[in-house]
Each structure stands twice: as structure tokens, then as C-alpha cells.
Amino acid sequence: MSTAPLRVAVAGASGRMGRMLIEAVQAADDCVLAGALDIPGSPALGHDATAWLGQTSGVVITADLDQGLSGAEVLIDFTRPEGTLAHLAACRRLGVKLVIGTTGFTEAHKAEIAAAAQHTAVVMAPNMSVGVNVVLRLLDMAARALNQGYDIEVIEAHHRHKVDAPSGTALAMGEVVAAALGRDLKDCAVYGREGHTGARDPSTIGFATVRGGDIVGDHTVLFAGIGERIEISHKASSRVGYAQGSLRAARFLRGHASGLFGMTEVLGL
Template sequence: MSPSTPAPLRIAIAGCTGRMGHMLIEAVMAADDCVLAGALDRAGSPAIGQDASAFLGKASGVAITADLRTGLQGADCLIDFTRPEGTLAHLAVCRELGVQLVIGTTGFSDAQKAEIAAAAEDVAIMMAPNMSVGVNVVLRLLDMAARALNEGYDIEIIEAHHRFKVDAPSGTALKMGEVVANALGRDLKECAVYGREGVTGERDPSTIGFATIRGGDVVGDHTVLFAGIGERIEISHKSSSRATYAQGSLRAVRFLAGKARGLYGMNDVLGLG
């Protein structure tokens, strides 16, 4: 490495043996400006002690570990797509060690989100329910559409994911709902309808409906429907690979480089304001 070449970003991956973990490791290994520095998995995993990139048929020299301090030693940033309880445990150690954090985990409660915001006073964190560049462009389009279609249109959000997803609606669907509700001057907590069954009566035009589908290996489909009289507008995003989430995560890592503290979103990463 020449004196003018910046040191590679040292990245640790949480949940490294899962589908998203494998995609993240592959993306890090393929990036010229990144290096795998740590690989975390749950205690008792049969993968503990194995090389983190063995599934790729190549060696990284990084052994999978359940010990957070071992896995984060020397890391600049941890990418975490696990579950809320695990992410918060990782967050506490990252805060202690000064390791930045990119959070793609969904399903946080308001109290848990407050914990993350508090930790961001000491370490730089980028948190988003979806790391896809395309999804975040769609969020901007939804804000524009909702402001223009603010009267006479019923709004429904339909999302589909694979059978293994444990939270519903998806974090991305909820974010879409928040964007639309904010654009309309509404509070999503007050206007969201998450299920319909039986005799529900006529639709309240002030509500935002959610429909959830779980099945097969669907990576992630989201559609926001603005249904008016005589026309329907649909804004959709469909993921065919988790690679887009991995690449978005690396963009987030690069964005955080050099930042001491603060809580950021993908709008900040992409310069969308």
C-alpha cells in the first residue's frame, strides 16, 4: 500500500452465518477498500472457530466467534442485520469500544430506538429499515406522491417476504407508512390498520392499510397503492437479491468513516436530504 492509499475499512459482520451475513461477507471480500475484521455468530453455533469465508471456498483468516470483544477487536464498523435483542447487546459493546455501527435490523420498539439514539451520542451509527438504494429513492417518491395525492385516494401498503421473516409488517413497509403519514400530516400510530376480518364497515379514508404476505423465498416486495375514483397509482420496489442490501451497507460504512458520533439514515448516506 502506497503512503497515499487510505487504509482499508475494517468491517465486522454480526449474524455471519445467515443468508444476509453470507452476502455481507461476500461483498466485503470483493470490495477493494474494505477488509473483513470480525465475524460474529450466536454461542453454540456449530460454525464457531471456522473461517468466516469458508462458504466462498477461500480463506479470510477471520475465525467466527461468539465473543463480542474478540470479534470487534480492531474493527472500524460492525454491520448488524440480526434481531433487536442481539443488536442492542452488540450496540453496548460497540459504544464501549468506539466501533461504528450500521444497523439493518428491524422490529425495534420505541424504547429500543431510544437506546440506539442515546448510544449515537458517543459513536457514529447509521440505522435504516432497508439499505437498498432503490428503496430509499422510492421513499422520496412516496413523500412527493402523498403530498400531491392528499385528497380522494385510499392508501394501502402491501409487502411480501420469505417464510423465515419473523416480524410483520416489515420495517420497510412501516417506514413507507411513516413517510406517507408524515407527508399527509398524520400520525401512523393513530391511522394504521394492520388487518381486516369480518364485517369491518366502510373504509375510513384517513387510514393507511397494511397487508402482509409470507411465503417461499421472496427476498422482499413492497407496493404502496394510492386508490382513487377512476385511477390507481402504484409505487413498487421488488428485490431479487440481497446483494443490493449488502452494497447499500458498504455505502453506509464508507459514509460513517471519520465520523465520531451521530445517528444517520440512508437519506444522509445517499445525499437525499
């Protein structure tokens, strides 16, 4: 395996997550910032990607995909579905690998990503946090053991700017629990309750969504039985965990020419 620094490009370079990723790349001994992308019209275009850190990287933020990806081995993308799909097409054409932390994809979008992954390696996960992915494994174990007599609810909270609900992480948690119970989440999920709903159907998995302030991301799965409750939670106080998990995914891709992977493969779970 190459010992040269991994050449990483970052999409959404002037956003909250983009800046966290750039800072993580700059701090990593085995990675180097090789490109920085942002949307056309962004006031950050033309500026050095690390100027906000008081540093000079020599990497200029650009909306030109060919320019931004020309020196990169892998792109890390936490943007919007439409932007990620445009980046995906460019990565496929240029032979750049891709770490996707974007959420809110439709089934058709996911099929498009899977098709592109036959030509370049992709890691896609609803949450890049190592802790969250450990929680997903714990949920599988809990759901198998608590498969009778427990009502299951997924509660998530995020900042006021998040545009999709429930979060991709919440949906992933619901999917893990449903699969462990032999159910299909599409058939048993309840996404809202209002008015006279009647008694709770014990076969359902409920979702509750909170949006407000600057909440980075809180997720809890509640198993409510008679006389006891089990709660499995993950609370993020910053985006550092997402950035570090993304770098682990980027390093993992160095050993793969093509294929679609999740954090389960990255972390060896």
C-alpha cells in the same frame, strides 16, 4: 480521509444476510473483513468466515464480542433486536461504529440506540437498499400530490422465516406517507381486516402482509382513486442491494465520530 481499507466486522456471519455481507466486503477494493460474529452454539463458530466461498480470510467466526470487534472500525448488523442491542453496547464500549439493518425495535430500543449514538456513530435504517430509499422519496412526493380522493394501502411480502410484521420497510413507507399528509401513522394505520369492517375510513393507511417461500422482499404502496390507481413498488430479487447499501453506510460512518444517521444522509437525499 484515510486511504487504508475500511475494517468491517459482520454480525450473524453464518446467516443468509451475513454471508451476503461477507461476500460484498471481500469483493470491495476499499474494505477488508476484520471480524465475524455469530450466536453461541452456532456450528459455524471456529471456522474461517469465508470458508463457504472457498477462500481463507484469516477471520474466525466467534461469539466473543471483544474478540470479534477488536480489529474493526465498523460492525454491520442484520440480526435480531436483542442481539443488535448487545452488539451496540459492545460497540459503544470499544469505540466501534455500527450499521444497523435489523428491524422490529420497540420505541424503548430506539431510544437506547439514540443514546449510544452520542458516543459512537450509527447508521440505522429499516432498509439499506439504495432503491428502497429512492422509493421513500418518491412516496413523499406522491402523497403530497395525491392528498385528496385516494385510499392508501401498503402491501408487503417476505420469506417464511421473517419474524416481524409488517416489515420495517413497510412501516417506513407508511410513516413517510403519513407525514406528507400531516398525519401520525400510529393514529391512522390499519393492520388487519376481518369480518364486517364497514366502509373504508378515507383517513386510514392500510397494511397487508404476505409471508411465504423465499421471497426476499416486495413492497408496494397503492394510491387508489376513482378511475385510476397509482402503484409505487420495489421488488428485491436478492440481498445484494441490501449489502451494497450497507457498505455505503459503513463508508459514510468513516467521516463521523458520533451521531445517529439514516440512509437519507448516507445517500445525500
